[in-house]
């Protein structure tokens with residue numbers, strides 16, 4: 001049976017383990033697809049939803065129009081268990097803590113996990129109401145070139161040090177009560193949207 005809501009249009013299996021990968025996706029690239037496949041496997045997820053952001057609150061320059069980023073994301077990620085979604089635009093949220101509150105309210109049976117690359121763990125403490133993110137859902141962090149140490153040194157990792165689970169138990173992450181987080185040392189892909197933009201590989205926005 002599906003757990004659907006008319007606001008975001010998301011239809012998720014009841015009781016499913018669902019990873020949320022929020023991002024500007026300006027544009028989407030193979031690094032996003034790679035960490036998504038790793039997260040599906042290593043965290044034992046049934047679905048991953050790409051939350052294509054209306055605009056990162058910490059980034060001064062706005063991204064390309066949402067429709068262009070959604071279309072590019074759908075070209076990059078074709079997978080039966082991955083959904084590319086504009087849920088934040090439909091909800092009118094752009095801060096992650098608020099997005100999580102809304103999605104959890106709309107999908108009470110679903111076990112959500114917030115997914116992010118290690119660069120975002122480094123600056124998580126600058127996000128609005130960041131502790132609420134850690135307290136609402138388990139967080140899965142995936143290694144990214146240049147950010148291996150963030151699991152040891154970031155403010156968030158130090159504040160929540162006792163909530164960290166080892167990667168040998170990563171498949172349990174969606175089932176563990178928050179706060180809980182896990183750093184996955186997956187093979188890394190040195191690719192970024194900014195590098196693609198710098199080489200003129202994304203003309204939108």
Ligand SMILES: Nc1ncnc2c1ncn2[C@@H]1O[C@H](COP(=O)(O)OP(=O)(O)OP(=O)(O)O)[C@@H](O)[C@H]1O
Pocket residue numbers: 021022023024025026031032035115116117118119120142143144145189190191192193194195
């Ligand atoms: N190559 C990668 N390895 C690991 N995580 C990644 C990688 N690329 C993006 N991510 C993660 O995916 C999420 C969305 O990333 P985003 O859309 O900002 O892409 P980006 O390449 O980081 O963009 P930009 O270079 O413009 O900052 C973030 O949590 C980010 O950490």
Ligand SMILES: O=C(O)c1ccc[n+]([C@@H]2O[C@H](COP(=O)([O-])O)[C@@H](O)[C@H]2O)c1
Pocket residue numbers: 021022023024025051053055056057058059094095096097120126127128
């Ligand atoms: O909630 C916040 O304050 C906040 C601050 C910075 C980033 N985020 C979210 O983090 C995700 C990754 O953003 P980005 O731009 O690095 O792809 C995306 O979903 C953003 O909305 C959220």
